[in-house]
Amino acid sequence: DAKTTQPPSMDCAEGRAANLPCNHSTISGNEYVYWYRQIHSQGPQYIIHGLKNNETNEMASLIITEDRKSSTLILPHATLRDTAVYYCIVRAGGTSYGKLTFGQGTILTVHP
Amino acid sequence: DGGITQSPKYLFRKEGQNVTLSCEQNLNHDAMYWYRQDPGQGLRLIYYSQIVNDFQKGDIAEGYSVSREKKESFPLTVTSAQKNPTAFYLCASRTSGAADTQYFGPGTRLTVL
Numbered sequence: 001d002a003k004t005t006q007p008p009s010m011d012c013a014e015g016r017a018a019n020l021p022c023n024h025s026t027i028s029g030n031e032y033v034y035w036y037r038q039i040h041s042q043g044p045q046y047i048i049h050g051l052k053n054n055e056t057n058e059m060a061s062l063i064i065t066e067d068r069k070s071s072t073l074i075l076p077h078a079t080l081r082d083t084a085v086y087y088c089i090v091r092a093g094g095t096s097y098g099k100l101t102f103g104q105g106t107i108l109t110v111h112p
Numbered sequence: 113d114g115g116i117t118q119s120p121k122y123l124f125r126k127e128g129q130n131v132t133l134s135c136e137q138n139l140n141h142d143a144m145y146w147y148r149q150d151p152g153q154g155l156r157l158i159y160y161s162q163i164v165n166d167f168q169k170g171d172i173a174e175g176y177s178v179s180r181e182k183k184e185s186f187p188l189t190v191t192s193a194q195k196n197p198t199a200f201y202l203c204a205s206r207t208s209g210a211a212d213t214q215y216f217g218p219g220t221r222l223t224v225l
Contacts, residue, residue: 043216
């Protein structure tokens, strides 16, 4: 799995968009970008994933650069409940093993 | 959390006792996983199962055992051989396909007294 780099922490005002960056310059052609988050003392929550096209679901949008070396997770209207650690993971899909490796992630703090 | 349940949420155990953590899923997923998380640390894989009646050791299987008799269930037993069992335990199941995705349960926090 390709290595990812995320800022250790970010702040965001409630109601504003939160833009969380992730660098993955060694990503391979068959590797997907996944985003998870973990709120304190809870299990990780899947947010979104993509291969090369931008993706949007009810939780967030994922913007992947054309060269696929970086991506941005966008929470369009952050709330206090979005305070969590956000993990960007790059891995090939459909592998038989399937282990997820979480890095240090970005601690997002949403303040009033 | 999706359709994955773990019980109990909190568990206390005396040293030398075995304890079993429950994990059930109604997502019809073939693959299931057990991870361990220590404070401020990432997830470490204990065991995984890709299909009923089959399971494989992960990175830190020593002191743990599992079974997979039903598709929906993947219980984890923490044995007395596990030297440092106090941790947050997470169960996950995985979709199949090219963009497979893992979904996690709420976790069980085990404390050894």
